[in-house]
Amino acid sequence: MSDPDTHDLSPAVTALMAVACGAMVANLYYAQTLIGMIGPDIGLSPSAAGGIVTLTQLGYGLGLAFIVPLSDLIENKRLIIIATVGAALGCIGIALAEGPRTFLIAALATGICSVGAQVLVPLAAKLSSEARQGRTIGLVMSGLLTGIMLARPVASFVAGALGWRALFFWSAGVTALVGLALLLMLPSRRPDSTLTYSALLASSLELLRRYPALRLRAAYQALLFIAFNLFWTAAPLVLTQRFRLGANGIALFALAGAGGALAAPIAGYLADKGHARATTLVALALLMLSFIAADLVVAAGALIAFAVTAVLIDAAVQLNQISGQRIIFGLDSAAGGRINAAYMTIVFVFGASGSLIGSASFAAGGWSFSSLIGAAIGGLALLLYLLFDRPSAPEAELAKD
Structure with missing residues (x-):
């Protein structure tokens, strides 16, 4: 808050x-x-x-x-x-x-x-x-x-x-x-804060233990960041081998993908209106469906449609990130830095594996295998949401306003 x-x-x-x-x-x-x-x-x-x-x-x-x-x-x-x-x-x-x-x-x-x-x-x-x-x-x-x-x-x-x-x-x-x-x-x-530096670091772990919402939101975004890195590691290989694009063509494709950033203000508006959890659900489902669509459009040789799936995948990551941060920053107003440190460390450490997964899966089974893994990651995040996600006290208060 x-x-x-x-x-x-x-x-x-x-x-x-x-x-x-x-x-x-x-x-x-x-x-x-x-x-x-x-x-x-x-x-x-x-x-x-x-x-x-x-x-x-x-x-x-x-x-x-x-x-x-x-x-x-x-x-x-x-x-x-x-x-x-x-x-x-x-x-x-x-x-x-x-x-x-x-x-x-x-x-x-x-x-x-x-x-x-x-x-x-x-x-x-x-x-x-x-x-x-x-x-x-x-x-x-x-x-x-x-x-x-x-x-x-x-x-x-x-x-x-x-x-x-x-x-x-x-x-x-x-x-x-x-x-x-x-x-x-x-x-x-x-x-x-009057904490010492060592106590400050230790309290980041304590915040993770104390708040289930922080753990869940970090898990969702870590999974989505894995998928994001997987996509942007494998996509240039697809663009080179399937669509015969050079370096400038790949750069333009990545530029088009940046359009997913436009989802962030929308996510923020929805979160302010008390719809952060609903936005999360949409984001997780969107990621899974976008990877499925990406497999189909690449098989069909539809480059523009492939670019659209890139925008949708980026948008899904943004929607989940903003809705999640709106929730976790409301957990403890005096610990925003430590909460963000705990959240982003988990997201970054696990998310970095996406590049390795992307290159290994593409080498093993081509884009179809990579996109299948991306869809499965989205499905796993969606399953976590359906099984474990419940509104925290700050979320419930916001929804009533």
């Missing part, structure tokens, strides 16, 4: 927070489509080149576990600015790296500092009035997902024209400009 006397964030500040989230989280995905270009340039063997993405995402996971909880202890604006500066310096380090060791250290640091995005999300919820909290979370999270989706096509276009080092110099500049705007415009928020 937000404070009773909290005023709504201005549209300009909300938009800035959305852009900042997108700019920071994009740093995790720029290198994903450029491994073949970066690896030989810095002296990494093909077998070790996967570490380029792995270390960046490992750093993000470490930041989720050990930095995001600090937002319940340290003045939030200061923490976000420090993280933004670190991410910009990390990108510069990547751009200047001449060998694998320097590159991988800089990639790890960039990943750690990019968790500033996950400090911004609960801060946006805290600074928003309760009546608009879901919509605010939806707008900010739409920026985050747009950053994820645009990172791959932007990386392909910029690196193709100017080289991969120029891409990371560009990202450092964008991140620095976002940091300056946050410094000038972001409201301050000093938490009133």
Whole structure:
């Protein structure tokens, strides 16, 4: 819950927070489509080149576990600015790296500092009035997902024209400009927690034990994030082999898929009206059905319809994410940072396996096998919902308003 006397964030500040989230989280995905270009340039063997993405995402996971909880202890604006500066310096380090060791250290640091995005999300919820909290979370999270989706096509276009080092110099500049705007415009928020840092970390686990809704929402989103990563790992292979698209065609397909981010404000509006659980049900069913449809349209050779299923899968992930965060941020108003840290760590750690599942399933049985697994993941999440999901006290109160 937000404070009773909290005023709504201005549209300009909300938009800035959305852009900042997108700019920071994009740093995790720029290198994903450029491994073949970066690896030989810095002296990494093909077998070790996967570490380029792995270390960046490992750093993000470490930041989720050990930095995001600090937002319940340290003045939030200061923490976000420090993280933004670190991410910009990390990108510069990547751009200047001449060998694998320097590159991988800089990639790890960039990943750690990019968790500033996950400090911004609960801060946006805290600074928003309760009546608009879901919509605010939806707008900010739409920026985050747009950053994820645009990172791959932007990386392909910029690196193709100017080289991969120029891409990371560009990202450092964008991140620095976002940091300056946050410094000038972001409201301050000093938490009133008296816990020590070690107690703060321990309490994240206690929050998971205490709130069944937090565990369930993390499980739903972890499953959907696995499916999301599975899709975006296997889809470029489908586009190359089935539809004969080149790098620019794949980039345009990913750009079209970013349209799923438009679902976030809708999810936020529905959550504010007390329909978070119904939105979750729709999201889980939509994911399962979209994977089934994706299998059929690829078999039929329908490229545009395949792009539509990409938008629907992304929309399902967004609908579930926003409705879930609207619920979990209402569980304990003083522990938003720790709740988000526990939630996102579970989502990220398990969700990262989707890339491995996507590549392995496609190699084993082609797109039909990958899409079947994606549909099964959606079905499992839907089964969890039907068997275990019940409205928590904050949800019941919201539904009555």
